[in-house]
Structures are given as C-alpha cells and as structure tokens.
Amino acid sequence: MKVSTNITTFDEHLTERYGERGTSKRTEFEIKAKAFLIGEVIKSERHLANLTQEQLAEKIGAKKSFISRIENGKADIQLSTLYRILEFGLGRKIELLVH
Amino acid sequence: MKVSTNITTFDEHLTERYGERGTSKRTEFEIKAKAFLIGEVIKSERHLANLTQEQLAEKIGAKKSFISRIENGKADIQLSTLYRILEFGLGRKIELLVH
DNA sequence: TGTAAAGTTAACTTAAAGTGGAACAAAAAT
DNA sequence: ATTTTTGTTCCACTTTAAGTTAACTTTACA
Numbered sequence A, B: 001m002k003v004s005t006n007i008t009t010f011d012e013h014l015t016e017r018y019g020e021r022g023t024s025k026r027t028e029f030e031i032k033a034k035a036f037l038i039g040e041v042i043k044s045e046r047h048l049a050n051l052t053q054e055q056l057a058e059k060i061g062a063k064k065s066f067i068s069r070i071e072n073g074k075a076d077i078q079l080s081t082l083y084r085i086l087e088f089g090l091g092r093k094i095e096l097l098v099h
Numbered sequence C: 001t002g003t004a005a006a007g008t009t010a011a012c013t014t015a016a017a018g019t020g021g022a023a024c025a026a027a028a029a030t
Numbered sequence D: 001a002t003t004t005t006t007g008t009t010c011c012a013c014t015t016t017a018a019g020t021t022a023a024c025t026t027t028a029c030a
Helices: A010-018 A024-048 A053-059 A064-073 A079-089 B010-018 B022-050 B053-059 B065-069 B077-091
Strands: A094-098 B094-097
Touching: A024 A064, A024 A079, A024 B094, A053 A064, A053 A079, A064 A079, A079 A094, A079 B077, A094 B022, B022 B065, B022 B077, B053 B065, B053 B077, B065 B077, B077 B094
Parallel strands: none
Antiparallel strands: A094 B094
16 A cells, blocks of 8 residues: 655645546546535534524525535435525525636 | 515525525526527537538537527526537537536 | 433434436537 | 638537435534
8 A cells, every 4th residue: 555755736636636637536526526625615604694404494484404404415416496595594695606 | 466666686686586505596587598699509510610500400400490499598408418519510619617 | 310402322214415328419530 | 713721500419417315423502
C-alpha cells in the first residue's frame, strides 16, 4: 500500500484518493461532496429560520426523516426539491451562477 | 369565462393564471418555469462550447434525446445531473447563491 | 439522572427520473 | 431540391428519489 508524500493541494489529495478528475470514482466523490454542501446550506438556513426538521418538513409537506437525509448529504435531490425547501420552506431566493 | 383586465405586473398575471403564490398549481408552474430556465442555460452554454446535443451527450455518457428533454424544460433533473452536464460536460463551474 | 424533544437511520412502497431506441421534424449543407 | 445533420418526441424499461413508518440515538433541560 502506497503512502502519500508531497501532497501540496487539496486537488492532489483527491487525485491520490479517488483518481484523476473525470474518472467515474472521482466524479462520484465530487457529486457526493456537493450534495453534502447543499445539505449544510439547508441546515444552516433552517437554523437561521429557527425551525426544527419537523417544522420545516411540515411546511413543504414532507417528513423529518426526509429533511435529515438531505441535510446529511444522503440524497441526490431534484431541482424542484431544492426550490421547495429553500424558497417555499425557508423563504430564500436561489440563484444559480454558471462561470 | 373571466377576461383579464388591469394586469400590471407579471406576478399578477401568474396569479390570474395559476392562482396565489403557495397554491399547488402556482408552485407547480414556478417549478416548471425554473426547470425551463435551467434548460435555457444549458442550451446556451452548449452553444458557446460549440457542441451538438449528441456530442454533449457522449461526453457525459448519455443520449441526445436526454439532453433535448432537459434543454426544453421537460425534466426535473437531479443535482448530480446538473453537475454532470455543466461541470463535467461543459467545463463550467456552478455556484449556488442563497439570499 | 430521567425524560421529552430533536435528529438519524433502516426498511419498505410508490412515483418519477434516467435511459435507450426508433421514428419523426427541422435546419444546414451540398 | 435532396441529402445529411441536428434536434424533438414517444414508448418501454430500469433505476432511484420521494415518501412513510418505526425504532433508535443524541441533545437539551427539568
């Protein structure tokens, strides 16, 4: 088993761990990492709004277990679900930047 | 059948057509409208990258019919699909702003 | 410390996205 | 004009998110 040496950037770390960018394992990791970040955003917005998972769930017609899964990055949600939670449930405006 | 009069804003137009904000018909419309806009973004980025639907599809391991449906707002795609297309397929960076 | 509230996880069903193929329509090239 | 390229739509099938319930864990707090 190889021991990593001279890793200077996070990108190199990811390459060491999951392979080059573009490979399926690497892409899969990056997608999961992003799903997790979305969950973190939702969790933090929910806390700002002073809502429990159950209260938020009720606002969008869902169950608390669903919110939990999303906040913990365990769901690859649809765009409509993102809107439902952030805009309808938490009253935020979402903007998608492409650059 | 009621004929609309004195509609001054787009919001009023939507209310006239789909009901008040928050009602299911209205929410449904807004979600569809957004899926459509995402499609427009993807289509425009694809054109900037000088790719056909088929070429883009091949890059992300999909078929052109799939790209077509997304570009025409006929799919409520998952976040991973958004990333696959814009980042992996078109080399763009996506940022989600919440405000 | 006990207990109530909040959050997590697993197992399952249902609904819908993802997928491929083929047939069709539209646009571009020759 | 017609052939080729590009894009759209439909259908059938597979996969997976969404949704539900219930049991469990963690956190708050009396």
